[in-house]
Amino acid sequence: MDELNYDVFSWFKQISIKKNTVLHLEGSVCNKLFYIKKGAVKTYFTTDEGLMKTRYIGMETSLVSCLSSFISGTPSDESLMTIEESVLLYITREQFYELVKTDTNFNQLYITLLEAAYSVQHDILMQEKTQSAKQRYEYIMDKKPDLIQRLSNRQVASFLNISHETLSRVKSN
Secondary structure, eight states: OTTOSSOGGGGOEEEEEOTTOEEEOTTSBOOEEEEEEESEEEEEEEOTTSOEEEEEEEETTOEEOOHHHHHHOSBOSOEEEESSOEEEEEEEHHHHHHHHHHOHHHHHHHHHHHHHHHHHHHHHHHHHHHSOHHHHHHHHHHHOHHHHHHSOHHHHHHHHTSOHHHHHHHHHO
16 A cells, blocks of 8 residues: 555544454455554354354455455455454445545555455465465465464464364474
8 A cells, every 4th residue: 555645544444453353244245444554354254064264364564354245245255353452444345446436546556456365365275276284384484474473373274274283293293
């Protein structure tokens, strides 16, 4: 968001949220986009077996939302939850799209954000399909050490799409 020549955050509202607060629950339309000033937020879904699976973890300076629902205006199949005490800025879906329509700079930023989100999700999918649990853990250790340092082993395992036991074995080798 540094690319803008004015304070886009004037459109956002700030909130302070406790750890483990659900920001959005699956089954409803996600009508907020959050910017993380401090803390961490996960996007997750629940399997048919009742297991919570983490799809994405955002930390400081990240944008998080149930993006598919936010874009389409349809109920989401994901939820958002803080995993640390957090200070967040948010904009509503209505305000966001008003800004996209009326500000060409913001519209271009939106395209850039969509491309970045696609790239991140593509990388995660490819890693899950082509890399071992050990390789995925080593990648996170190298590229995102904050995740390892700040999150519990269960959260890291869920993010890597491996069991807690597998993560323990990978870490011990």
